[in-house]
Amino acid sequence: MTAESVAVDLEVLRYRPGEGSRLENFSVQVAKGTKVLDALDAIWATLDHSLMFRRACHHSSCGACAMRINGRERLACVTQVAEAAEEHQPIRVEPLHNLPVVGDLVVDVAGFFARMTASDLVITRSAEPELPVSVDPLPASLSLRQVVVPEDLDRFIRFESCIECGICVSVCPSMAADDGFLGPAALAGIHRTREATGDATESAHLLALADGDGGVWRCHSSFECTASCPQAVDPAGRIMSLRGQILARRWGRMWGR
Amino acid sequence: MSAPHVVVIGAGSTGSATAHDLALRGLRVTVVERGEVASGTSGRNHCLLHSGGRYCVTDQDSARECIAEARILDRIMPDILERNGGLFVALNESDLAFKDRFMEGCEACGISAREIPIQTALKMEPFLNPAALAAVEVPDGVFEPFHFCLAFLATAKANGAVVRTYTEVMELVTEGRTVTGVGVRDHRSGVSSTIGADMVVNAAGPWAGKIAAMAALAVPITPTPGVMVTMDSRLNNMVLNRLNRPSDGDIIVPQRATSIIGTTSWVVEDPDLIPIPVEHVAQMLASGRELVPAVGQVRVRATVAVARPLVTRAQADSRDVSRTFECFDHSADGLEGLVTISGGKTTSSRAMAQRAADVVCAKLAITAPCTTQTTPLASYRSFYQ
Numbered sequence: 321m322t323a324e325s326v327a328v329d330l331e332v333l334r335y336r337p338g339e340g341s342r343l344e345n346f347s348v349q350v351a352k353g354t355k356v357l358d359a360l361d362a363i364w365a366t367l368d369h370s371l372m373f374r375r376a377c378h379h380s381s382c383g384a385c386a387m388r389i390n391g392r393e394r395l396a397c398v399t400q401v402a403e404a405a406e407e408h409q410p411i412r413v414e415p416l417h418n419l420p421v422v423g424d425l426v427v428d429v430a431g432f433f434a435r436m437t438a439s440d441l442v443i444t445r446s447a448e449p450e451l452p453v454s455v456d457p458l459p460a461s462l463s464l465r466q467v468v469v470p471e472d473l474d475r476f477i478r479f480e481s482c483i484e485c486g487i488c489v490s491v492c493p494s495m496a497a498d499d500g501f502l503g504p505a506a507l508a509g510i511h512r513t514r515e516a517t518g519d520a521t522e523s524a525h526l527l528a529l530a531d532g533d534g535g536v537w538r539c540h541s542s543f544e545c546t547a548s549c550p551q552a553v554d555p556a557g558r559i560m561s562l563r564g565q566i567l568a569r570r571w572g573r574m575w576g577r
Numbered sequence: 578m579s580a581p582h583v584v585v586i587g588a589g590s591t592g593s594a595t596a597h598d599l600a601l602r603g604l605r606v607t608v609v610e611r612g613e614v615a616s617g618t619s620g621r622n623h624c625l626l627h628s629g630g631r632y633c634v635t636d637q638d639s640a641r642e643c644i645a646e647a648r649i650l651d652r653i654m655p656d657i658l659e660r661n662g663g664l665f666v667a668l669n670e671s672d673l674a675f676k677d678r679f680m681e682g683c684e685a686c687g688i689s690a691r692e693i694p695i696q697t698a699l700k701m702e703p704f705l706n707p708a709a710l711a712a713v714e715v716p717d718g719v720f721e722p723f724h725f726c727l728a729f730l731a732t733a734k735a736n737g738a739v740v741r742t743y744t745e746v747m748e749l750v751t752e753g754r755t756v757t758g759v760g761v762r763d764h765r766s767g768v769s770s771t772i773g774a775d776m777v778v779n780a781a782g783p784w785a786g787k788i789a790a791m792a793a794l795a796v797p798i799t800p801t802p803g804v805m806v807t808m809d810s811r812l813n814n815m816v817l818n819r820l821n822r823p824s825d826g827d828i829i830v831p832q833r834a835t836s837i838i839g840t841t842s843w844v845v846e847d848p849d850l851i852p853i854p855v856e857h858v859a860q861m862l863a864s865g866r867e868l869v870p871a872v873g874q875v876r877v878r879a880t881v882a883v884a885r886p887l888v889t890r891a892q893a894d895s896r897d898v899s900r901t902f903e904c905f906d907h908s909a910d911g912l913e914g915l916v917t918i919s920g921g922k923t924t925s926s927r928a929m930a931q932r933a934a935d936v937v938c939a940k941l942a943i944t945a946p947c948t949t950q951t952t953p954l955a956s957y958r959s960f961y962q
């Protein structure tokens with residue numbers, strides 16, 4: 321038995337290089353409780369194999385399906401069709417901003433990934449990331465969080481919270497004005513790497529990068545990145561913290577410490 | 578004379594690993610994939626890096642393959658694995674009665690397994706059912722499926738392979754009884770063209786039958802979906818398995834900020850769009866609660882169904898089909914130039930690639946040996962450069 325099916329209307333921004341962009345409307349039947357990514361899958365499977373969109377895990381772990389849904393950056397795989405349809409009819413789906421569009425909803429993440437590489441962020445760490453990663457509040461009566469790694473069991477490792485989806489880059493007003501900016505994800509990556517690494521040389525190199533031309537001083541402190549991060553990485557908070565670390569080092573030098 | 582050219586169909590885990598293997602052996606390789614990398618079965622898998630424990634009683638060939646491959650992957654892609662181990666947990670008398678066979682099976686397959694006191698298990702896993710009767714630790718792990726494929730392809734590209742995503746195979750081009758290339762439609766440009774090949778590898782997973790059918794061939798691959806329910810919180814550090822024969826809803830794999838309960842098994846005709854049976858979701862939640870009662874108190878983040886490409890030699894219950902893989906050289910069907918590699922699991926995709934590349938190289942008189950066991954992979958991030 322499958323769930324009751326409902327009709328859903330979407331308008332998708334179609335684009336091909338040299339052809340410009342246009343909105344195209346689609347109607348598909350999807351099961352109740354379905355996510356926007358499932359609706360795109362249904363369009364692709366039943367109506368149009370030429371629809372280009374990125375997708376892999378379908379459960380908000382890979383970061384591939386970040387896009388703008390009704391003008392707001394979200395992961396399509398965990399955005400309810402019913403919720404999106406209530407916001408806007410038809411549901412409007414567009415590619416991320418501030419990254420070159422390859423076709424339809426697919427953006428070129430090469431530059432974004434190069435910045436992540438520069439941040440030295442590796443995706444597995446021997447310690448638990450400190451921030452809660454569940455975006456939606458859990459039932460208050462239980463206050464369940466992620467399972468806590470017992471202190472004496474330091475062999476457990478974890479993937480980092482950042483899924484490199486590009487949402488923070490798309491919402492960032494500084495990024496829009498300035499493509500030399502490292503951007504929120506990479507700066508958060510630098511902060512996280514410095515937090516986790518024991519290597520003083522790497523740490524100093526990363527702080528210099530954060531203090532450099534494309535670094536933290538270009539951020540206009542809009543905090544849009546933190547507000548829209550699906551993984552609660554808090555890039556803006558980390559950028560502010562990096563500024564503090566840079567200033568502390570300068571003052572330390574000034575006073576000969 | 579330039580090296581022979583091989584076209585690999587599919588950029589899932591099998592196709593990605595095959596492209597990497599062939600590129601390392603010096604062949605010219607083009608991968609064609611109709612969507613994004615890992616947009617089919619590979620992206621949506623359970624993320625379980627098998628120790629082999631799951632199959633050590635019922636399917637020992639598969640279990641041996643798993644432990645060998647898990648060790649290799651630990652060497653070549655350490656950055657995209659969480660090697661936190663797994664627990665097989667007994668919750669009732671039937672599970673307890675299975676324990677001795679499980680320990681023997683692990684021993685026979687070379688999987689290190691040790692029973693640990695329940696109190697220790699509960700300390701490592703605070704949300705584990707406190708009524709558990711026994712716990713056995715094995716070297717299970719977790720991988721990042723999208724990055725898994727990207728890392729193989731990034732390395733293949735560094736060795737000269739060309740990867741064409743959003744490029745769909747529309748036909749197999751044949752001359753007489755030999756496949757000489759593929760007809761593709763590039764969805765980026767809308768242009769259809771032919772890519773010539775000395776050999777074509779069909780690594781389309783559960784869609785392999787559709788590709789083979791383009792040459793009027795049948796391959797015994799059955800698209801066999803499973804349902805996975807992803808919870809909105811991470812409830813376990815290690816992989817938690819029910820200590821018994823593999824069955825529905827007997828495993829919870831933690832991944833990033835989630836715990837994924839799986840899985841079920843049924844057969845479909847068309848793997849493109851799989852309706853999720855609601856009773857399967859309810860069943861996953863019910864059996865998930867048995868292992869980890871807190872499952873009942875956390876919201877569901879996503880439900881996913883995706884088809885495994887099982888190789889079926891005879892009619893059997895899909896749970897009883899071996900999870901190992903097979904390589905079909907279609908010259909046995911009277912058609913040269915085409916090899917299909919299917920079955921298996923993501924954990925075994927490197928070994929699958931080795932088998933496929935061995936067959937391809939033998940046919941093309943290439944003598945370079947496989948070196949993927951010892952070649953560290955490039956960063957997944959470099960794929961898009």
